[in-house]
Amino acid sequence: xxxxxxxxxxxxxxxxxxxxxxxxxxxxxxxxxxxxxxxxxxxxxxxxxxxxxxxxxxxxxxxxxxxxxxxxxxxxxxxxxxxxxxxxxxxxxxxxxxxxxxxxxxxxxxxxxxxxxxxxxxxxxxxxxxxxxxxxxxxxxxxxxxxxxxxxxxxxxxxxxxxxxxxxxxxxxxxxxxxxxxxxxxxxxxxxxxxxxxxxxxxxxxxxxxxxxxxxxxxxxxxxxxxxxxxxxxxxxxxxxxxxxxxxxxxxxxxxxxxxxxxxxxxxxxxxxxxxxxxxxxxxxxxxxxxxxxxxxxxxxxxxxxxxxxxxxxxxxxxxxxxxxxxxxxxxxxxxxxxxxxxxxxxxxxxxxxxxxxxxxxxxxxxxxxxxxxxxxxxxxxxxxxxxxxxxxxxxxxxxxxxxxxxxxxxxxxxxxxxxxxxxxxxxxxxxxxxxxxx
Amino acid sequence: xxxxxxxxxxxxxxxxxxxxxxxxxxxxxxxxxxxxxxxxxxxxxxxxxxxxxxxxxxxxxxxxxxxxxxxxxxxxxxxxxxxxxxxxxxxxxxxxxxxxxxxxxxxxxxxxxxxxxxxxxxxxxxxxxxxxxxxxxxxxxxxxxxxxxxxxxxxxxxxxxxxxxxxxxxxxxxxxxxxxxxxxxxxxxxxxxxxxxxxxxxxxxxxxxxxxxxxxxxxxxxxxxxxxxxxxxxxxxxxxxxxxxxxxxxxxxxxxxxxxxxxxxxxxxxxxxxxxxxxxxxxxxxxxxxxxxxxxxxxxxxxxxxxxxxxxxxxxxxxxxxxxxxxxxxxxxxxxxxxxxxxxxxxxxxxxxxxxxxxxxxxxxxxxxxxxxxxxxxxxxxxxxxxxxxxxxxxxxxxxxxxxxxxxxxxxxxxxxxxxxxxxxxxxxxxxxxxxxxxxxxxxxxxxx
Numbered sequence: 099x100x101x102x103x104x105x106x107x108x109x110x111x112x113x114x115x116x117x118x119x120x121x122x123x124x125x126x127x128x129x130x131x132x133x134x135x136x137x138x139x140x141x142x143x144x145x146x147x148x149x150x151x152x153x154x155x156x157x158x159x160x161x162x163x164x165x166x167x168x169x170x171x172x173x174x175x176x177x178x179x180x181x182x183x184x185x186x187x188x189x190x191x192x193x194x195x196x197x198x199x200x201x202x203x204x205x206x207x208x209x210x211x212x213x214x215x216x217x218x219x220x221x222x223x224x225x226x227x228x229x230x231x232x233x234x235x236x237x238x239x240x241x242x243x244x245x246x247x248x249x250x251x252x253x254x255x256x257x258x259x260x261x262x263x264x265x266x267x268x269x270x271x272x273x274x275x276x277x278x279x280x281x282x283x284x285x286x287x288x289x290x291x292x293x294x295x296x297x298x299x300x301x302x303x304x305x306x307x308x309x310x311x312x313x314x315x316x317x318x319x320x321x322x323x324x325x326x327x328x329x330x331x332x333x334x335x336x337x338x339x340x341x342x343x344x345x346x347x348x349x350x351x352x353x354x355x356x357x358x359x360x361x362x363x364x365x366x367x368x369x370x371x372x373x374x375x376x377x378x379x380x381x382x383x384x385x386x387x388x389x390x391x392x393x394x395x396x397x398x399x400x401x402x403x404x405x406x407x408x409x410x411x412x413x414x415x416x417x418x419x420x421x422x423x424x425x426x427x428x429x430x431x432x433x434x435x436x437x438x439x440x441x442x443x444x445x446x447x448x449x450x451x452x453x454x455x456x457x458x459x460x461x462x463x464x465x466x467x468x469x470x471x472x473x474x475x476x477x478x479x480x481x482x483x484x485x486x487x488x489x490x491x492x493x494x495x496x497x498x499x500x501x502x503x504x505x506x507x508x509x510x511x512x513x514x515x516x517x518x519x520x521x522x523x524x525x526x527x528x529x530x531x532x533x534x535x536x537x
Numbered sequence: 538x539x540x541x542x543x544x545x546x547x548x549x550x551x552x553x554x555x556x557x558x559x560x561x562x563x564x565x566x567x568x569x570x571x572x573x574x575x576x577x578x579x580x581x582x583x584x585x586x587x588x589x590x591x592x593x594x595x596x597x598x599x600x601x602x603x604x605x606x607x608x609x610x611x612x613x614x615x616x617x618x619x620x621x622x623x624x625x626x627x628x629x630x631x632x633x634x635x636x637x638x639x640x641x642x643x644x645x646x647x648x649x650x651x652x653x654x655x656x657x658x659x660x661x662x663x664x665x666x667x668x669x670x671x672x673x674x675x676x677x678x679x680x681x682x683x684x685x686x687x688x689x690x691x692x693x694x695x696x697x698x699x700x701x702x703x704x705x706x707x708x709x710x711x712x713x714x715x716x717x718x719x720x721x722x723x724x725x726x727x728x729x730x731x732x733x734x735x736x737x738x739x740x741x742x743x744x745x746x747x748x749x750x751x752x753x754x755x756x757x758x759x760x761x762x763x764x765x766x767x768x769x770x771x772x773x774x775x776x777x778x779x780x781x782x783x784x785x786x787x788x789x790x791x792x793x794x795x796x797x798x799x800x801x802x803x804x805x806x807x808x809x810x811x812x813x814x815x816x817x818x819x820x821x822x823x824x825x826x827x828x829x830x831x832x833x834x835x836x837x838x839x840x841x842x843x844x845x846x847x848x849x850x851x852x853x854x855x856x857x858x859x860x861x862x863x864x865x866x867x868x869x870x871x872x873x874x875x876x877x878x879x880x881x882x883x884x885x886x887x888x889x890x891x892x893x894x895x896x897x898x899x900x901x902x903x904x905x906x907x908x909x910x911x912x913x914x915x916x917x918x919x920x921x922x923x924x925x926x927x928x929x930x931x932x933x934x935x936x937x938x939x940x941x942x943x944x945x946x947x948x949x950x951x952x953x954x955x956x957x958x959x960x961x962x963x964x965x966x967x968x969x970x971x972x973x974x975x976x977x978x979x980x981x982x983x984x985x986x
Contacts, residue, residue, distance in 0.1 A: 166578035168571075446646035449584030465585065491581050492646065 100405035101412045102398065104138060104202075106379045107271045107296040107356050109229040111138035111202040114413055115369065115397050118360055118381035119143050119206035119232060119275070122391075124180055126190035130197070135391035136398060139202025141273075141299075141381060144179035144234045145187055147209040147219060152181040157321035161308030161328060172334035173384045174306045176319065176326060178240045179208050184222070192226040204273065208234040208246050211256055213263050220268040230271035233260060233295075235286070236302020238279050238329045248302070251277035254289035261293030273358060276300040276342075283342040288351045298346060299358035299381060301339040303329025332384040336362030340375055344424045347376025364393075366400030373413065374420035428521040435507050435514055436482035436498040438462075438475045444495035447471055451486035451496060459485050477508035542816070542838050546885065546913050547792055549813040551838025557809040560836035564725045564862075565629075565655060573659040577606035580651045583642055588653060591640035593970045594621035598637055602656055614664030615671040617657055621973075622672075622696045623689050625665055625735050626718050627966045628658035629727050632856040636966070665738050674744050675702035680983045683708065683766040685753050685927075688716020689965045690772030690955025692739050693972030694979075698770075699744035701980040706766070707745060710752035716774060717956075718965065720801040723829035725836070754926030763950055768979045771928070771938065771946070771953040772972055775921035781821060783889075785879035792886030793879055796820060796830035796918035803833055815914030817841045819889050821876050822918030824854035824963075830916045831868045842868045843910060847875035847894050848901060854963075874908060875901075879915060888912050923957055934959040944975030952979055 104114040116139035117123050117132055124143040132140060146152055154177055163172040180187060195203045205228045209215040223231055235251030242249040250256045257274065264272045274290035276283060278301040287298050305327045309318040317325030339361020346352050359377025363369050364385040372380050385393055410416050440451065440463075452473050455463040462479035463486060466472050475486070482498060490496045501507060503516035522531050541551035552560070568576060580602040588598045597616050604613035617624035631637075633654040641650035664671075680703045684691045687709035695705045713719050718732040740747065751757050753773055762769045778795045780786060786793065792815065806812050814837040820827045823846035835842045844863065846853055849872050853860065863870060878890040888911040892903040923937055932939045932947035937959040944952040954971030956963055961971065 167575045446642040447583075447587065448581040448642045449586075450581060453584035471585075471587070 100402045100410060102402055102405070104379050104413055106202070106358065107230065107273070109139070109202045109204065109271060110200070111379070112200060113138035113394075113398050113401075114373065114379035115394050116140060116202060116204070116358070116379060116381045117386060118383040119234065120383040120387070121177065122383060122386050125182065125187075126194050129190075129194050129203075132386075132391045132394075133194075133198045133201050136394045137201070137391065138379075139204065139229075141204045141206050141232050142187070142191055142228070144206040144208045144237070145184060145219070145223070146179050147215055148184050151183060152178050154178055154181050155321050158319035161319040162332075163308055163334065170384075170388050171332060172306075172308065172330060173332035173387070174303070174308050174319075174328035174330045176239050176328040179206075179234065179237065188222055188226055191223075191228055195227050195229075202230075203228045204230045204232050206232045206234050206275070208237065208241060211245055211250055211260060216260060216263045217267050220264060220270075224268055224270055228270070230273060230296075231264065231268065232273040232275050232299060233264060234275055234302075235260075236275045236277035236300075236329075238277060238303055238305050239327060248277040248279055251275075251286055251302070252280055254285045257286045258289040258293035261290050261295045265294040271296040273297045273299050275302055275360075277302045278338060278342055278361075279305050284345055284349045284352065287346045287349070287355070291352050291355050295355075297356035297358060297378070298352075299360055300346070301335070301342050301361045303331045304335060304338065306330030331362060332388075333362045333364050333368075336364075336368060340371060343372060343377055344375040344421065347418060347421045348424050366397040366404065369397060370401060370404060370416065371420075373417050375424070376418045376421050378413075378417055430520060431518050432521065432524060433515060433517055433519050435501040436484075437477050437480045437501065438482065438484070438486050438496055439499045440473055440475060440486075440496050441494070442474075444492050445473060446492055446495075447473065448491060449473060450489045450491065454485050454489045459483055479509060481509065539838065542840055545816060547813045547815045550810045551814065551816075552810070554810060556838075561724050561728065561809060563728055564723075565658075567662060568652075568655050568659045573605055573656060574608075576652050576656055577602045579643065580606070581642060587640035587642060588637040588651075591636045592620075593636070593964065593967045594624075594627070594973070595970075596620045596624065596657070598653055598657075601660060602651065602653070605656055605660055610660045610663040611667070611669050613656075613660035614669065617661055618664070618671055621966065621969050622693055622739055623718075623735060623965065623969045624657055625661040625738075626689070626727065626732065627969065628654050628661055629731070630718075630722055631966050632858065632964070634858045635856050665734065668738070668741070670741065672696075672700050672742055674699055674742060677704070677744075678702040678983065680704065680767040681706060681765075682768045682770060682979060682983075683762045684770045684772065685709075685757070685762070686716060686772035686774055686955065686957075687711075687714035687736070687747055687749075688772055688774055688955060688968065689718060690968035690972035690975075691716065691770065692736065693969040694770045694772060694952075694954065694976040695745045695972075696739050696742060697973050697976035698979060699742050701976070701984075703744070703767075703980070703983065705745045707747045708751040708753070708757055709747065709749050710755075710776075712749055714747050714749065716772075720804055721797060721826070722804070723800065723833055724804055725833075754924065754929070759929055759931075759948075759951065763948070767950075767983055769951045770944075770972070770975055770979065771951065771957060772955040772968065773923075773927045773953075774956045775937075776924035776927065777922035778917060779920045779922060781876045781879070781917055781919065783876040783879055785881060788879070788881060790879060790881035790884055790886045792881075792912075792914045794914065794916055796822065796826050796916040797921065799916055800826065800829055800833065803837075809837065812837060814839050815912065817910075817912045818843070818914045818916065819910050819912040820844045820916045820918055821889075822846065822916075822920070823848065823852065824918065824920065825856075825859060826921075827916075827918035828855045828859045828863050828868075830918055832863050832866050834914070834916075835866045835868050839914075844868060844870045845874040845876070845889075845891055845910070846870065846872050848896075849873060875903060877903075877907065880909070886912060886915055889915050921956070927957070937961065943978035944971055945978060950982075 119141040159177045237247030241247040274295040307317045359372030360381040601613040601616040638650035644650035684707040715732040818834040820831040874891040880888040893906045952975040955968035
């Protein structure tokens with residue numbers, strides 16, 4: 099039986115599934131329910147400084163996009179940090195941690211980018227005996243207009259400065275939550291590391307408009323005829339998050355820095371993928387908001403069963419295992435050749451592979467044979483692009499088959515060699531490192 | 538159970554009032570918007586889609602389904618009506634399980650095709666409810682075309698001819714237009730006056746005059762029509778009914794009926810409780826008409842309804858869906874039985890004597906063994922024939938009017954389509970395709986191309 103206990107920068111939890119700082123973790127009621135459902139930890143919804151409570155809009159806070167049967171694919175929100183009283187939150191955090199000593203309780207914080215503000219709130223949080231803090235440098239809407247959230251996360255110097263204050267004025271582990279609304283996520287990550295952060299968590303939500311109401315020409319979600327950008331998340335954001343996690347995991351300056359993975363995690367498989375790309379644990383929000391807390395049962399069971407099946411004993415056995423396989427385009431093996439193969443038994447003859455290839459790619463899939471409807475790859479045209487695999491509605495019907503050394507590539511009429519060669523040495527590359535004999 | 542069920546012989550009022558309404562309500566309830574969108578999402582938008590090729594009217598099915606999925610039902614309706622102006626009725630009566638849905642790749646892959654018929658109904662219902670019109674008439678050409686028969690073939694031809702700017706006069710023998718859509722299809726397939734609403738929708742393009750109560754051979758002659766119009770289209774259907782060729786058939790016993798007359802009477806009835814039906818009913822035949830008559834007998838409160846067909850299940854013209862429907866309503870279907878003698882007592886049908894049959898060297902022969910089924914009412918549903926006078930002077934083939942690929946008959950200036958032509962297959966959708974294509978041929982002829 100796989101051991102899925104998690105130790106993230108010294109914060110222990112029975113499993114690696116935490117709820118991200120968001121509406122599901124806004125108060126004791128929800129968090130207690132989450133712990134009863136089996137969640138390993140929570141990052142309490144972001145606390146602001148003492149004073150008049152934060153004000154939210156009273157119109158729609160959320161927007162979404164959907165796939166077939168209204169399956170939610172992407173989600174966005176314009177909700178701000180907690181609008182509850184600071185003291186009330188602190189009392190509840192303390193009580194919840196006392197009730198659930200084996201679960202991780204991390205507190206998200208966002209206060210103005212001033213040393214005194216941070217200095218003031220850190221002891222209050224520390225007093226709750228929470229396990230750590232997460233710095234909200236990601237929230238892209240509302241608070242960023244006031245110089246907080248993403249407005250900090252987008253300036254590496256500010257990130258480093260605030261992290262430094264937090265490490266200086268608190269003994270708690272510091273997790274720095276990064277915004278994806280930057281051109282290169284490695285810069286704020288490096289800054290956080292330089293400031294002394296214990297970990298980074300990413301991604302926060304992406305600047306977005308989910309749609310436009312075409313009846314009144316207003317962006318959605320629409321508040322009294324107007325809209326503003328919100329933070330985008332959910333399954334559709336996952337590929338963007340995976341990339342950013344991987345970039346930090348493989349960066350020479352941040353290599354080894356613990357990462358809490360966030361972004362569209364909906365199933366155990368998503369979680370395993372984040373962990374394979376370097377995340378020590380994961381945080382979930384949208385999936386819980388769509389399906390409720392019960393989904394964690396599937397995540398726990400799925401992750402354990404997969405680990406058992408593959409012989410992985412602990413989370414350390416999987417964390418970061420895919421990082422070394424993330425590389426730059428220039429290092430990809432240009433001598434690796436694949437051809438699409440259509441399993442005629444599985445083919446339902448919808449013809450989507452044909453029309454996709456015919457209209458938009460390489461005209462490599464025939465539509466008939468011996469006068470009959472028939473879809474088959476023509477190896478002399480196939481460049482192995484994978485488009486047909488992606489558009490085929492039948493799973494495993496079209497697969498990419500690698501050509502073995504010694505086999506003939508019908509397209510180039512060349513025999514596949516056993517060698518590895520990438521762009522850095524390719525004769526067409528004016529910047530090539532050394533000249534290889536022409537192919 | 539209603540006490541009316543126990544009335545002996547042929548009697549009305551077998552059911553409670555509410556039961557009639559329930560029995561004859563819509564067979565397939567329409568999809569609501571969400572259901573339609575979920576179903577539309579199942580369509581793969583196939584290349585050179587097999588469903589489209591299986592449709593006699595070649596509706597661009599993947600396109601109209603995509604239009605539904607993008608919340609563009611009027612666009613979907615236009616895509617349908619461009620090919621088939623009777624797309625609303627076809628959505629209700631087409632044997633989709635033998636046509637588009639049988640060809641759907643999801644049928645092959647998982648046995649669950651996209652519900653194309655119901656999606657087509659979703660789009661066409663919306664367009665017709667809004668009276669959205671997609672076609673306008675070309676400038677008047679000054680040519681007039683006579684269309685005989687206001688059924689699916691005639692209406693499709695009339696609409697297309699009107700679109701091209703010709704003036705169309707449609708003649709029909711019955712008191713209402715619509716042909717079999719109005720008189721010949723089971724009531725629960727097209728309730729709420731849909732057939733008439735469709736006639737109104739089609740003719741609202743303008744340029745179509747319908748003259749009712751005019752029967753070819755009685756009130757009209759083909760010669761006269763040819764003289765007074767620039768072209769003639771015959772969509773007269775099949776007016777005759779095949780004989781049982783059973784002893785006692787011509788004795789005039791009360792209770793022996795043509796199934797088509799029963800169906801027509803039921804369709805025109807405004808009070809189903811006043812429509813008499815036997816306690817024990819036998820239907821002779823194996824096609825859609827036999828099923829429609831049997832199921833409706835059952836729904837009217839007949840206690841015991843049996844379809845007898847002289848060949849095996851695999852030879853029945855009725856689709857497997859229709860056969861299952863009949864079975865689910867409590868109709869028993871018996872095979873390998875041919876009628877020998879209609880039994881009567883005191884001038885009333887008392888039963889039918891049947892002979893078991895078998896195939897011997899590919900020929901159907903009686904086996905000599907007999908079976909008697911008691912019955913108060915026997916319906917003949919063994920196929921319709923062309924009435925001789927309607928096709929006077931035209932070359933026939935297999936008892937129906939011979940036409941070429943464009944619907945031209947042996948007589949210059951006369952086209953034909955629908956059930957009355959040899960190329961027909963007794964489907965509404967085929968009749969529509971033939972009417973439409975004949976109209977295009979007529980248009981080419983009239984404009985000298």
